[in-house]
Amino acid sequence: MEDDVSRIKDQPIMVRLKHVVIGAIGLPVVILLGAWIGFFNVGASSGHWKVTAWFLQLAMRSAVRTYALAVDAPKVLDRRGLPAAAGHFARGCAVCHGAPGELRSPAVLRMLPQPPDLALTAGDWTDAQLFRIVKHGIRFTGMPAWPARDRDDEVWAMVAFLRELPKLDAKGFRQLAFGAREATGNEAQPSAPDTLTDCTRCHGSDGEGRGGLVPVLAGQKEAYLFASLQSFAKGDRTSGFMALPVTGLARDEMAALARHFAAQPPIPVDRDQIPAEVVQKGQQIAEAGIPERNVPACSGCHIGSDKNPVYPRLDGQHAAYLEQQLKLFRSESRGGTPFWRIMATAAQRLTDEDIRALSAYFSKRTESPQ
Incomplete structure (x- = not known):
């Protein structure tokens, strides 16, 4: 008698567990069946159900x-x-x-x-x-x-x-997006030839480079500019800012852009007040390297008219840009021409102080383009 009472008491629990198991197995089947027969409307002409929109948000x-908890945000942008x-x-x-x-x-x-x-x-x-x-x-x-x-x-x-x-x-x-000279009147786009439009947004039509982190293209070596555009297009050198401008560019268009900016007269752009001792240290590294760390002299590739035309001119470049690029080389986050590994190896032997000094020196240095 007591066993019968116990079985009766346990029966509702067993029934509930049975229903849970059936639901756990059956619900995914019902959802899959609904998706297979096309029950769910994926059209964008109507919004989500309120509960769906709430859940997705x-x-x-x-x-x-x-x-974002894992992101180390700078104190000042x-x-x-x-x-x-x-x-x-x-x-x-x-x-x-x-x-x-x-x-x-x-x-x-x-x-x-x-x-x-x-x-x-x-x-x-x-x-x-x-x-x-x-x-x-x-x-x-x-x-x-x-x-x-x-x-x-x-x-x-x-x-x-x-x-x-x-x-x-x-x-x-x-003005911020196109520059004061390119953003004229009420036009949303700068008045420049089609192949230059994307370039002038950041580099300006004169190649000066808008902002300290944008490179100066004016007077740069044509071969280096052409090789860099090809590298961006192939993905050998990565940049979100450059990804769109190089998309769809033909080889002759790249060559024309390289000729245009190489023909622009160099413009002294870096007027930052940098202590003389910092510039002098940069000059020493540029001309003699750091022998004890096996750092070669920068002058071997970047100073003089007899150097490989694919090696860029650094004179008069923005100091902030040079510093940023050297750090990218150091972390092997920057590719480029076939010679990029030479720069990566050298940069990995430089301290932040060395990089800052070198960047300051070349930003102050001027040399007529060859």
Whole structure:
């Protein structure tokens, strides 16, 4: 009798467990069946269910917040890359996110999910979270990952620009993205030949280089410029900023661009007040190297008219740009011409102080192009 009572008491529990097991097995089957017969509407003409939209937004924000914990954000964002970042935004981002003074396409406004107006929403995220989004993108949306995964310096430049974006009006955006001379009147695009349009956003039509982190192209060796464009196009040298401009460029167009910038007169651009002892140390390394560390003299490749035409001229280059490139070589994050490993080996034997001194010296040095 007691056994019968016990079985009766246990029966509801057993029934409930049975239902749970059936549900656990059956629910995925029902979902798969619904997907197979096309029950779920994937059309973008209507929005998600409210619960679906809520869940996706929760998952996205939580993931960004969690993964951003591993990002080491600088205390102060470097603003020297703003022109390059603004130029990239104008070329690759504004088409979806809009920009001050530029309306988005009605087709973009029908995207699901709709790309946000970053001038209004960038403030919702921390610097580390913006870095995470820009670098890795967001799945199930049109937000791609950064084209060059090893160029964190470019991603941080984009973060700095996104912090600046809410402060810009239409005129301010055009000036930052295209430069005062290229952004004329009410035009959203600079008045330059088609093959130069993408270049002038960052380098200016005169090749001066807009911002300390953008290289000076004026008076650079034609062979080096041509080889660099080919390297970017092949992916041997990575840069998110350069990925779009070189896409679709024909060989003759690259050659024409190299000729154009090589023909521009060199412009002294670096007027930073640098202590004389720093410049002198850089000169010593450039001319004699560091024998005890097996660092060769820079002059062996970069000074004089008798050097390989694929070795670039460094004279008058932005100090900040040279410093950045040497550090990229040191970490083997920069490729380029077939000789890049020579630079990587030398840079790995340089300290930050050495790199700073060398960059300062060449930024002050002038030499007529050959």
